[in-house]
Amino acid sequence: MAGRGCRAGRAARRRRRKRDGSIQPESLSHQLRYVRLMKFLHQRGFTSTPLQPALFSDTDRGLQALHAIQPGGMLVSLPESCLLTTSTVLLSYLGPFLKRWKPPPSSLVALCVFLVCERHRGEASDWFPYIDVLPQSYSCPPYFTDSVMAVLPSGVRRRAEEQREMVRHLHASHQDFFRSLQPVLTRPAEEVLTYEALRWAWCSINTRSVFMTPPSSSFLSGPDNYALAPFLDLLNHRPDVQVKAGFNRATGCYEVRSLSGVQRHQQAFINYGSHDNQRLLLEYGFVSSCNPHSVVYVEEDLLCEAFRGGQSLDEKVLFLRENHFLDNLTVSDEGPGWRLLAALRLLSLPPLPCRHWRTVLLGQTAGEEEERSVLTAQTLCERLLKETRRSLQEISRLLQNCEQPIREQLEVVMSLRREERSILENCLEALQSTVEI
Numbered sequence: 001m002a003g004r005g006c007r008a009g010r011a012a013r014r015r016r017r018k019r020d021g022s023i024q025p026e027s028l029s030h031q032l033r034y035v036r037l038m039k040f041l042h043q044r045g046f047t048s049t050p051l052q053p054a055l056f057s058d059t060d061r062g063l064q065a066l067h068a069i070q071p072g073g074m075l076v077s078l079p080e081s082c083l084l085t086t087s088t089v090l091l092s093y094l095g096p097f098l099k100r101w102k103p104p105p106s107s108l109v110a111l112c113v114f115l116v117c118e119r120h121r122g123e124a125s126d127w128f129p130y131i132d133v134l135p136q137s138y139s140c141p142p143y144f145t146d147s148v149m150a151v152l153p154s155g156v157r158r159r160a161e162e163q164r165e166m167v168r169h170l171h172a173s174h175q176d177f178f179r180s181l182q183p184v185l186t187r188p189a190e191e192v193l194t195y196e197a198l199r200w201a202w203c204s205i206n207t208r209s210v211f212m213t214p215p216s217s218s219f220l221s222g223p224d225n226y227a228l229a230p231f232l233d234l235l236n237h238r239p240d241v242q243v244k245a246g247f248n249r250a251t252g253c254y255e256v257r258s259l260s261g262v263q264r265h266q267q268a269f270i271n272y273g274s275h276d277n278q279r280l281l282l283e284y285g286f287v288s289s290c291n292p293h294s295v296v297y298v299e300e301d302l303l304c305e306a307f308r309g310g311q312s313l314d315e316k317v318l319f320l321r322e323n324h325f326l327d328n329l330t331v332s333d334e335g336p337g338w339r340l341l342a343a344l345r346l347l348s349l350p351p352l353p354c355r356h357w358r359t360v361l362l363g364q365t366a367g368e369e370e371e372r373s374v375l376t377a378q379t380l381c382e383r384l385l386k387e388t389r390r391s392l393q394e395i396s397r398l399l400q401n402c403e404q405p406i407r408e409q410l411e412v413v414m415s416l417r418r419e420e421r422s423i424l425e426n427c428l429e430a431l432q433s434t435v436e437i
Contacts, residue, residue, distance in 0.1 A: 025064050025265065028053040033132050040129035041231060045079040051268055053234055062236045062267045069262040075243070075270075076232045077253040084127065084228035087214045089114040093184055099219045101177055106222035108205065109174060113181070113193065115201040120185065120192045130230040137405055138203040139412045140285040142167045147398055148409045151391045153420065155297050156278050163282065167202050171195045207284045208233040210254060212247050229254055237284070238269035239291050245270065277416055287415045295330035296423050298340055298380055303329065306376055306383075307347045316347055319357055331384075333426040335434070336377045344373035378431045385424040392417050 028034050029052040038046075050073070054064035069075065086107045090098060094117065098110055105113075118125040125131065137143060141160035149157055149164075171193075178193040185192050205226055212227035232254065242259035262268045272280075276294045277287040300317075303326075307313055320326050320343050330337040336344070346360045395414045399407060 025054040025056050025267065027064070028055060028061070033129070036129040037133055037230060041078075041082050044081040046082055046231070047077075049076055049231070051075060053231075054267070056267050059236045059267065061234060062269075063234050065262040065264055065266055065268050068264045069258055069268070071259055071261040073258055073261065075235070075256045075258050075262075075268050077248075077251065077255045078229055078232050080247075080252050080254070082230055083212065083254060084111070084114075084130070084230075085212065085214045085226070086110050086217065086220055086224055090217060090219060094181070097181055097184075101180065104219055104221045105174070105177060107220045107224035107226065108202070108222060109170065109177075110220055111205055111226055111228075112170075112198055112201040113178070115204060116193055116197045117181070117184065119197070119201075120187070130228075133230075134204055134208075137200070138207060138285050139409050140203050140207060141282060142199045142203055143405070144409055145406060148406065148413060151395050151398070151410070151413055151417070153278070153297070153388075153391075153416070154302075155299050156282060156416075159282055167199050168195065170202065171198045203285075204228070210245070212254065227254070232256060235268060235270040237272045237280070237286075237288060239271065239274070239288055239293060241269045241271050243270050277419060281412060281416055286412060287419065289415075291419075294419055294423065295332045295337070296384060296420050296427075298329040298331065298384070300326050300329075302380060302383065303343065303347070306380055310347065311350070313347070315354070316349075316357070319354070320346060323358075323361065325361060331377070331381060331423065331427045333423055333430075335427055335430040340377065341373060344376050345370065348372040348376060374431055374434055378428060381424050381428050381431065385421065385428070388417055388421045388424060392421065 029038075034053050050066050050069055051063040052066055054062060056062050056064075063075075089095070089110045092114065094110070094114055098105060115131070118127045119131050122128065141149075141163040144152075144160060144164065149160060152160055175190075178189045181193070182189045205228065208228060209226040210229050210232070211225050213225050214227070216224065235256065243256055244259060245254075245256045247254045256270060258268065272284070274293050275283070277291050278297065280291075281287055304313065304317060310316075317326070325339055325343050325346075327339075328337070329340040329343060331340065342361050346357055349357070349360060392414065395410050395417065399410055399414075402410065
């Protein structure tokens with residue numbers, strides 16, 4: 001299951017409700033857009049659910065349990081006819097255009113174009129009740145300004161820039177296909193299928209789609225496992241809940257069951273997977289408080305900088321890379337990860353024959369190398385902590401004078417950076433205890 005992004009003004013509404021002391025969930029089911037959504041789903045075979053849309057003080061929009069749901073109870077059972085997949089697109093008015101275009105467009109492009117065209121049609125669209133409740137913008141990397149990019153951790157910034165560039169390339173490389181759709185558009189294709197429109201559609205799919213494999217089609221290319229699930233995608237993520245989710249071929253429905261149960265009037269959650277907050281920000285545009293999977297990553301360039309001038313540095317780095325010990329180097333509240341410590345031990349070695357390096361990776365070291373690696377880990381954490389504090393100061397400065405969409409982006413990054421600061425401070429305490437012992 002993929003998550004949802006922030007609606008414009010989400011952070012402001014959350015602050016206002018907290019300021020006013022409003023902690024009780026506020027039902028949204030009476031609002032016209034949700035009334036239309038439920039009518040749309042019922043017409044397609046959706047029956048009933050123990051959940052209703054509501055506003056919560058901590059997560060903004062989500063789904064509230066109308067009554068207690070026991071462990072193993074059904075949260076949502078959404079018929080296949082309610083899911084928006086590539087099969088939906090191929091059976092629509094876009095089908096003939098997709099089927100004759102060579103080379104075949106990707107499944108992702110097909111879904112993106114369908115969303116943009118349906119949004120362009122407004123209330124004339126069959127899918128308008130769903131599109132009307134989708135966020136207008138997202139706090140994901142394709143929406144990030146350069147100033148927001150600059151305050152991200154270096155590894156996140158690199159991946160965020162790649163993601164933003166990928167969406168730009170997706171738009172630029174499909175201009176001829178977009179122009180071929182002019183017969184079904186009421187305005188020039190370049191005014192409808194803009195970069196901003198495609199970015200919105202891409203983020204809608206990336207943050208909200210569930211995993212499902214429709215029948216394969218020779219008219220589309222690339223992975224085809226995206227399905228947009230109206231209403232179901234209002235479920236928010238929490239890392240400590242357990243659910244069972246997937247398409248049930250026996251019932252013909254995409255089903256989500258709660259394995260832990262939900263109390264009456266409480267928010268029902270889904271679990272997107274064991275993702276740290278960097279991954280959640282990159283893919284879904286939010287961070288999760290008290291995330292047990294959260295860590296701080298140590299990038300290869302910072303590691304090499306700490307040992308710059310050391311003997312056989314290039315050879316050791318190559319050895320680590322070939323043995324996949326430069327991936328996922330992390331620190332947590334409890335201290336450095338074992339992969340990072342293994343890499344530090346090897347890089348701390350005095351001149352030794354290469355045949356001894358593998359034993360070091362397996363944990364066989366002398367006391368001196370162990371102590372030196374712990375001291376280097378302290379140095380790395382101190383450097384990362386200094387950079388994190390500097391970024392938090394810059395975020396505070398930027399927040400003093402920025403518009404609401406940028407504010408929401410900055411607040412998400414600030415949450416990530418604050419968590420990073422806490423992890424690094426705790427890690428340094430753990431390392432100091434190790435040195436004292």
